Amino acid sequence: MNIAKVIVDVQAKAINQTFDYLIPEKFRDILSEGMRVIVPFGPRKITGFVVGKKEESEFEQLKEIIDVLDINPVLTEELLELGKWVAEDTLTLYITAYQAMLPQVLKAQYKKELIRNTDEELAHELEFLFAGRDVIRYEEFVQSTVPYTTLRNAIQDGAISINYLVKSKVTKKVITFIEPNKEAHLLEEAFMDLSPSAKKQRHVLSFFLEFPEPVEQQKLYNLTNTNRAVIKALVDKGILREYKKEVYRNPYDDTSFEKTLPLPLTKQQEMALHPIIEKIHNHKHDVFLVHGVTGSGKTEIYLQAIQEVIKQGKEAIVLVPEISLTPQMVKRFKGRFGSDVAVMHSALSNGEKYDEWRKIHAKEVKVVVGARSAIFAPFENLGIIIIDEEHETTYKQEDQPRYHARDVAIKRGQYHECPVVLGSATPTLESYARAKKGVYQLATLDKRTNNQALPKVEIVDMRNELHEGNRSMFSIALKREMESGIERGEQIVLLLNRRGYSTFVMCRDCGHVKRCPHCDIALTYHKNSNQLKCHYCGYEERMPHLCPECNSESIRYFGTGTQRVEEALNQLMPHARVIRMDVDTTRKKGAHEKLLKRFANKEADILLGTQMIAKGLDFANVTLVGVLTSDSMLHLPDFRSSEKTFQLLTQVSGRAGRHELSGKVIVQSYTPDHYSIQLASEYDFEKFFLYEMQIRKKFRYPPYVYLALITVSHQNHVKAVQITSRIAQLLLKVVGKDTIVLGPTPSPIARMKDRYRYQCMIKYKNEPELRSTIKKVMDLYADEMRKEDLSITVDMQPYHLM
Numbered sequence: 001m002n003i004a005k006v007i008v009d010v011q012a013k014a015i016n017q018t019f020d021y022l023i024p025e026k027f028r029d030i031l032s033e034g035m036r037v038i039v040p041f042g043p044r045k046i047t048g049f050v051v052g053k054k055e056e057s058e059f060e061q062l063k064e065i066i067d068v069l070d071i072n073p074v075l076t077e078e079l080l081e082l083g084k085w086v087a088e089d090t091l092t093l094y095i096t097a098y099q100a101m102l103p104q105v106l107k108a109q110y111k112k113e114l115i116r117n118t119d120e121e122l123a124h125e126l127e128f129l130f131a132g133r134d135v136i137r138y139e140e141f142v143q144s145t146v147p148y149t150t151l152r153n154a155i156q157d158g159a160i161s162i163n164y165l166v167k168s169k170v171t172k173k174v175i176t177f178i179e180p181n182k183e184a185h186l187l188e189e190a191f192m193d194l195s196p197s198a199k200k201q202r203h204v205l206s207f208f209l210e211f212p213e214p215v216e217q218q219k220l221y222n223l224t225n226t227n228r229a230v231i232k233a234l235v236d237k238g239i240l241r242e243y244k245k246e247v248y249r250n251p252y253d254d255t256s257f258e259k260t261l262p263l264p265l266t267k268q269q270e271m272a273l274h275p276i277i278e279k280i281h282n283h284k285h286d287v288f289l290v291h292g293v294t295g296s297g298k299t300e301i302y303l304q305a306i307q308e309v310i311k312q313g314k315e316a317i318v319l320v321p322e323i324s325l326t327p328q329m330v331k332r333f334k335g336r337f338g339s340d341v342a343v344m345h346s347a348l349s350n351g352e353k354y355d356e357w358r359k360i361h362a363k364e365v366k367v368v369v370g371a372r373s374a375i376f377a378p379f380e381n382l383g384i385i386i387i388d389e390e391h392e393t394t395y396k397q398e399d400q401p402r403y404h405a406r407d408v409a410i411k412r413g414q415y416h417e418c419p420v421v422l423g424s425a426t427p428t429l430e431s432y433a434r435a436k437k438g439v440y441q442l443a444t445l446d447k448r449t450n451n452q453a454l455p456k457v458e459i460v461d462m463r464n465e466l467h468e469g470n471r472s473m474f475s476i477a478l479k480r481e482m483e484s485g486i487e488r489g490e491q492i493v494l495l496l497n498r499r500g501y502s503t504f505v506m507c508r509d510c511g512h513v514k515r516c517p518h519c520d521i522a523l524t525y526h527k528n529s530n531q532l533k534c535h536y537c538g539y540e541e542r543m544p545h546l547c548p549e550c551n552s553e554s555i556r557y558f559g560t561g562t563q564r565v566e567e568a569l570n571q572l573m574p575h576a577r578v579i580r581m582d583v584d585t586t587r588k589k590g591a592h593e594k595l596l597k598r599f600a601n602k603e604a605d606i607l608l609g610t611q612m613i614a615k616g617l618d619f620a621n622v623t624l625v626g627v628l629t630s631d632s633m634l635h636l637p638d639f640r641s642s643e644k645t646f647q648l649l650t651q652v653s654g655r656a657g658r659h660e661l662s663g664k665v666i667v668q669s670y671t672p673d674h675y676s677i678q679l680a681s682e683y684d685f686e687k688f689f690l691y692e693m694q695i696r697k698k699f700r701y702p703p704y705v706y707l708a709l710i711t712v713s714h715q716n717h718v719k720a721v722q723i724t725s726r727i728a729q730l731l732l733k734v735v736g737k738d739t740i741v742l743g744p745t746p747s748p749i750a751r752m753k754d755r756y757r758y759q760c761m762i763k764y765k766n767e768p769e770l771r772s773t774i775k776k777v778m779d780l781y782a783d784e785m786r787k788e789d790l791s792i793t794v795d796m797q798p799y800h801l802m
């Protein structure tokens, strides 16, 4: 077959189709589906994905493929199909979906090199090409006469590998190792010969006498508390030797994880695991919802299910909300499965991400633990997919393609005929409703593994505190509990719920609030730089001394940032040691882990932080959890705000009393009677579910209906309204009579970056044609979108209603 069907990298609606290209003779044997190619497109050369091959084309005079970028396909047949589905389901371009499935490095064209991995004889032509070298530039191969099939075979045998040169740096990292340069008894002699005053050198040698293996230079510095000069002196004397070695940039040092063994399961764990194992054995797809209270041992269930999958020679994907936020989670998977685990998350550098992806692609690992996009891991023999904390909204991508990882997981589970496990202490209403209907299999764990009761929750009415003259952000009860906890040598987690509660600037005299001149939103105060910033467009200005409206001096910032809480805490309890964890203190790579480690080592009494401390943490010594502002989220214009509040309170309460010590939770609130706060304090998920479902039914929200959100934005206000209104009318004409089309209404942020934003929301139960209808409507505006800077976006599963 000498014609390739190619999806090209052009971001335009009109181009969302395959183009035929002729496959030149030299690529004919190796070119296969799922490879990236370079093709001519108009006057340009662009990349594309080969999605099929055929004998004949209805077009004449096809252009030829210029180059092939991969020797092994980067997308499997399954992933090609999956990408097509994702694109169609989310109304995105095929190319956008395919690119979302690959690490960044593979989205661009990078230089490549070929590395010889073996001393054994290569094929004749290859020996000639390498000419005694271990590494050659890929271009040398392209310019040679060596057939592509020969190279492909050598790569498949593992004799040669391809390396992408990212950012002109090699993707592999070079590390310096130090080792003894003499045999043991000679090393001892050398030790004796050293002058007794060379204390540091003697110390290093005594280390090597005990551990004569090579050790990383950096580690050696730490282990022996020494420096470069000392090592260099020993190297110069010929006692030690240094050499450089290429290693994978492994962000996690596998040897540093303590090996763990499967725990004997509790009865409830056993009952949850058993049906999953059954599906694994019978190669059947099914979706399980493991609803287990915090600390009920859900992770141990995942681990043992994966173990079974690995035993069958299959692979596992584990999604966690944003893994950099839960280093403890990585530890648990690496501890059980060691170097069989790849880790993928957004805090890794592009090179590191690529390394992890490549380990999966090369089948060097069995398990991937990762954030949302890890759902596209190129495994070909999946035995299980696990989504931990399935209620987290980070599983929904907010850019194109706007997919939900849960949907993709189920699609892949069906293809591979393997179970999908959703786990949470607070499942989404959507999932729980499905489980109750029997669409998913429900397993309930209502006991903690340590058989401790869930920590008791006390709700403090902050309005009363105010009446009684306590103007601080800490209630009397919280202060009392914190003090007695610290006295007993126990630790405290303090949550500041910052969503919808940022630090804005207001004039106390006239009420004027500083807003962004380009977006319809209050500016946020940044203390360090004494500036006001817009979080949507990046606009910034200096904090004013006087109110621009009334010239009063009483302009100041409101709201409670973590910094301010920290200051207040230091005043209230000067002896307490506080670790603050928020976006500011965790920006640096590895900072997150360091802070948690310090807390685990009891270097602080209080861990103060935002949402990021609410989940996944497991510290034995934490007995008190305080929630400073439990209701700040309740008033956001989002129908899920009660659900999110319930989830957050339940999750953060679960951080206390997880081991021997029992725990307590204090929730401060201005709306203590709100059902989501009341029911969270009673850990009554079932009751919350029933109550909230009634509300969703009454107001017609998911899971009773599906939503689609169309957002139109334009610099001209009238135009934005008109187009949204026209779209709403067009849709109204074709949808069924049960379907509701709302709009045009201003988006919750009605202006952003000087563009007016209007939206149209569709609530429907059954509209099989809705996607194609919306597509047709969008096509009407395709020209205007290209030429007039009109933007129309569609979200078929909106989470951020902002």
Ligand SMILES: Nc1ncnc2c1ncn2[C@@H]1O[C@H](COP(=O)(O)OP(=O)(O)OP(=O)(O)O)[C@@H](O)[C@H]1O
Residues within 6 Å of the ligand: 263, 264, 265, 266, 269, 292, 293, 294, 295, 296, 297, 298, 299, 300, 424, 425, 449, 450, 615, 616, 617, 618, 654
């Ligand atoms: N069968 C078991 N026997 C004894 N201890 C167990 C068992 N299973 C789990 N544990 C321990 O119980 C604690 C809680 O388990 P785990 O963290 O897996 O719970 P979880 O349900 O995932 O909690 P969360 O939702 O709060 O993250 C952990 O310290 C874990 O090591």
Ligand SMILES: [Zn+2]
Residues within 6 Å of the ligand: 507, 508, 509, 510, 511, 512, 547, 548, 549, 550, 551, 552
């Ligand atoms: Zn004023």
Ligand SMILES: [Zn+2]
Residues within 6 Å of the ligand: 516, 517, 518, 519, 534, 535, 536, 537, 538, 539, 753
């Ligand atoms: Zn702005």
